Amino acid sequence: MPQSLRRLLTTALLFVAFPASAADVSAQAERLANLRADVETLHDEIQAEKEDHRGRLRALEAQEVDLEVQLRRQELRLERLLDDELALQERIRKGSVGSEDVVSVVQEGIGGMRAYVRGSLPFKSEDRLAALAALDKQLEDGVLPPEQVATRLWAFAEDERRMGRENALGRQVAVIDGGNQLVEVARLGMVAMYWRGPDGAVGQVVREGQDWRWVVVDNAEAQGQIEAVFDALGRGIRVGWFSLPSPLAGMGESQ
Numbered sequence: 732m733p734q735s736l737r738r739l740l741t742t743a744l745l746f747v748a749f750p751a752s753a754a755d756v757s758a759q760a761e762r763l764a765n766l767r768a769d770v771e772t773l774h775d776e777i778q779a780e781k782e783d784h785r786g787r788l789r790a791l792e793a794q795e796v797d798l799e800v801q802l803r804r805q806e807l808r809l810e811r812l813l814d815d816e817l818a819l820q821e822r823i824r825k826g827s828v829g830s831e832d833v834v835s836v837v838q839e840g841i842g843g844m845r846a847y848v849r850g851s852l853p854f855k856s857e858d859r860l861a862a863l864a865a866l867d868k869q870l871e872d873g874v875l876p877p878e879q880v881a882t883r884l885w886a887f888a889e890d891e892r893r894m895g896r897e898n899a900l901g902r903q904v905a906v907i908d909g910g911n912q913l914v915e916v917a918r919l920g921m922v923a924m925y926w927r928g929p930d931g932a933v934g935q936v937v938r939e940g941q942d943w944r945w946v947v948v949d950n951a952e953a954q955g956q957i958e959a960v961f962d963a964l965g966r967g968i969r970v971g972w973f974s975l976p977s978p979l980a981g982m983g984e985s986q
Contacts, residue, residue, distance in 0.1 A: 854894070
């Protein structure tokens with residue numbers, strides 16, 4: 732049998748043996764079209780998620796820069812106060828200032844430190860301000876010589892600098908929703924502070940103008956983030972990366 736005829740017969744037999752192949756091809760084509768549409772949809776969703784992720788990263792980077800600027804600004808303010816205290820101590824040691832001058836300079840130092848405390852995070856602010864008021868009173872009443880008050884003021888400033896470098900847990904009374912509550916606080920240096928109430932509510936401290944406000948956080952994701960940092964600090968983890976509600980919320984902007 733000629734080769735060409737053999738091929739023709741084979742083709743005819745294939746069509747006879749598989750009469751439904753055209754329908755199968757059509758169904759497969761439809762399935763492929765649906766799969767292709769699904770792939771395109773997933774691709775679009777992935778691209779959207781990538782863009783959203785990039786946006787969050789850009790926002791976090793901007794927040795990090797803002798926080799670093801704030802931290803550096805506070806550090807510079809405190810360093811200037813410490814430098815003033817050091818210069819005063821050196822002048823006292825050399826005897827280059829009289830008693831009245833020492834009193835005046837120490838009073839200025841107390842005033843500068845008081846302004847710093849009022850402008851920093853409201854972490855036990857009343858206690859910190861009370862300690863400065865006691866120094867002022869001791870100086871004014873002559874209970875302690877100005878040189879000794881200056882030394883204690885230096886120690887106070889060193890404590891402030893230490894707080895600015897540590898992450899820690901604490902407890903204090905806060906005004907939340909118009910009422911006083913004893914809450915746990917998670918303080919991240921002197922840049923951010925979060926709280927947890929006895930009823931399980933959590934929140935953060937935000938700045939509004941010259942004032943500080945203790946706000947409740949209702950967002951479930953943010954609540955989980957705050958609980959995570961309390962858990963970490965409670966287990967002694969003082970350094971690391973944490974996703975947290977932005978301490979800049981209320982300062983003109985949200986993490």
